[in-house]
Amino acid sequence: MARLLALDYGYKRTGIAVTDEMQIIASGLTTVLTEDLIAFLTDYFKKESVELVIVGEPKQMNFEASESEVYIQEFLVQFKKMFPDMSVVRVDERFTSKMAFQTMIDSGMSKKKRRDKALVDEISATLILQSYLYNK
Known part of the structure; x- marks a missing residue:
């Protein structure tokens, strides 16, 4: 099986999460500057099989x-032009940023780390992916 990849797209930054190859576990991958997103995905798709x-x-x-x-x-x-064979699904992302922040608090993360918006975006992408997995 191939991985699933989720994006919490933002004007400045985009959080990215992926599943394992069995599509069971969603994990945060990284956050990239949105202007670098297509280049990041091009490289990632060369290295990993994404369904x-x-x-x-x-x-x-x-x-x-x-x-x-x-x-x-x-x-x-732009994505469809670059990756015409890649399927895309949209998932409602309401409240994911708030849920991500609450997850950071619940896990005991320091205030300094909770101010890291890139980490919030990555956790939000993970929540989007978990939502998809739960509802598929």
Whole structure:
């Protein structure tokens, strides 16, 4: 089997999480600058077999698209040009940043580490991936 990869896409940074090859466990991989995301994915896809990419879908409480959806749509157009054979699924990502922050608190992480927005993005990507795994 191939891995699943999830993205918590952001204007500045994108959190990335992956599963193991059996698609059982979701783990944070890294956070990259969004401007470097396509290059990172190109390199990663050369090294690892990835079956599916899950991209967070930010929604407001009334289920309307968040303002950041415009940037995600632009990225998805570019992604499809670069990786036309890669399947993409969208997953509701509401509350993942808050859940990520709470996870950091619950795990006893120091205040200094909790201020690391890159780590929050990586944990958010992991939560998006766990949500997909749970609901598939």
